Amino acid sequence: MSRVNWNKVQPTSITHAMELCVLYARDKRNLSVERIAELMGQASHHSLYKWMAEGRMPAVLIRPFEHACGASYVSRYIAHSAQYLTLRIPSGTKAEARDINALQASLTSAVTALIEFHDARMTQDDCIAVLTGALENLAWHRANVEKADCPELSLFNEEDPQ
Secondary structure (H helix, E strand, C coil): CCCCCCCCCCCCCHHHHHHHHHHHHHHHHCCCHHHHHHHHCCCCCHHHHHHHHHCCCCHHHHHHHHHHHCCCHHHHHHHHHCCCCCCCCCCCCCCCHHHHHHHHHHHHHHHHHHHHHHCCCCCHHHHHHHHHHHHHHHHHHHHHHHCCCCCCCCCCCCCCCC
């Protein structure tokens, strides 16, 4: 099985977003669905399986679910489905060379996806996912430049890929 680049993954449905959160928790934190349910304060993991199958998790449990998993794919999907872009709040610190390289790679991937979509070699959902990732990456750099005059302290360094 190939390694997943969690920074480039985009959810395409609410159930896909929940699956991505669980897969991320398994891959990065070695958590099972049972352990995720326990961290959420749920008495039984069966309800979590039900919510994932139906895509109908109670709204008050979305953040505890994402916090337990360490990823926010459900929140991102909800924002994307309402036609909003999401990005992590930048701290205004100087970008490293790898950050700029990642931006260039995402923009190149976006142009490639557009070409492949218009040549009927890529699905609409896949193309939108690539374009959304590139837009979010570019928006993060824009906001980071805005905060460059007054950078914030990095107090919390989480693994969250989004």
